[in-house]
Amino acid sequence: SQQGEEDPQALSIQEGENATMNCSYKTSINNLQWYRQNSGRGLVHLILIRSNEREKHSGRLRVTLDTSKKSSSLLITASRAADTASYFCATPLTGGFKTIFGAGTRLFVKA
Amino acid sequence: DTEVTQTPKHLVMGMTNKKSLKCEQHMGHRAMYWYKQKAKKPPELMFVYSYEKLSINESVPSRFSPECPNSSLLNLHLHALQPEDSALYLCASHPTGGDTQYFGPGTRLTVL
Numbered sequence: 001s002q003q004g005e006e007d008p009q010a011l012s013i014q015e016g017e018n019a020t021m022n023c024s025y026k027t028s029i030n031n032l033q034w035y036r037q038n039s040g041r042g043l044v045h046l047i048l049i050r051s052n053e054r055e056k057h058s059g060r061l062r063v064t065l066d067t068s069k070k071s072s073s074l075l076i077t078a079s080r081a082a083d084t085a086s087y088f089c090a091t092p093l094t095g096g097f098k099t100i101f102g103a104g105t106r107l108f109v110k111a
Numbered sequence: 112d113t114e115v116t117q118t119p120k121h122l123v124m125g126m127t128n129k130k131s132l133k134c135e136q137h138m139g140h141r142a143m144y145w146y147k148q149k150a151k152k153p154p155e156l157m158f159v160y161s162y163e164k165l166s167i168n169e170s171v172p173s174r175f176s177p178e179c180p181n182s183s184l185l186n187l188h189l190h191a192l193q194p195e196d197s198a199l200y201l202c203a204s205h206p207t208g209g210d211t212q213y214f215g216p217g218t219r220l221t222v223l
Binding site: 030031033035040041042043044045048088092096097098099101102103104106 | 115117142144151152153154156159161166167199201203205210211212213214215216217219
């Protein structure tokens with residue numbers, strides 16, 4: 001079963017607005033990652049936050065992690081039409097090669 | 112070279128055909144993965160190779176047969192597939208000690 005759950009499932013916003021998507025997970029983690037997937041393409045790694053970090057920034061991306069609530073959020077500021085994609089959180093299972101992906105949030109940014 | 116390549120981009124096959132998907136990376140990554148992804152769903156892990164040895168098989172039907180001929184190349188051999196196997200097949204690689212997976216663009220497979 002999927003460890004990560006994301007909400008919302010889909011999000012439609014206007015260009016220039018901020019987009020926030022949330023992820024919850026079930027077990028202990030060393031880190032949590034966010035990936036982007038453009039329609040029908042491969043996943044692209046966006047950002048990684050470690051379990052001892054609470055917030056991380058990369059350009060227009062801001063990720064938070066709350067290990068007590070087993071949740072993370074991804075904020076995209078000043079969104080652009082090119083941000084239209086699916087966004088997945090991912091949690092590597094400790095001690096192995098498996099990574100559990102959340103269900104994903106489909107973001108649509110209208111120009 | 113910092114990319115994972117996959118061929119073909121699209122593949123249409125009948126249920127009696129035999130075909131292969133190919134994945135290549137030249138980043139020196141020693142872990143390579145096959146994922147299956149259905150529309151509007153997250154990727155599902157199928158196989159993991161570590162140092163050219165099969166480490167994980169997620170109870171994938173035997174009509175899918177992975178192969179890792181060398182540290183740069185990963186194949187997925189397909190035989191007697193079913194229409195429900197139609198999906199995007201993603202390859203990924205992972206550096207030793209790293210946390211990030213690098214994905215190829217995928218092969219869109221349609222089984223008729």
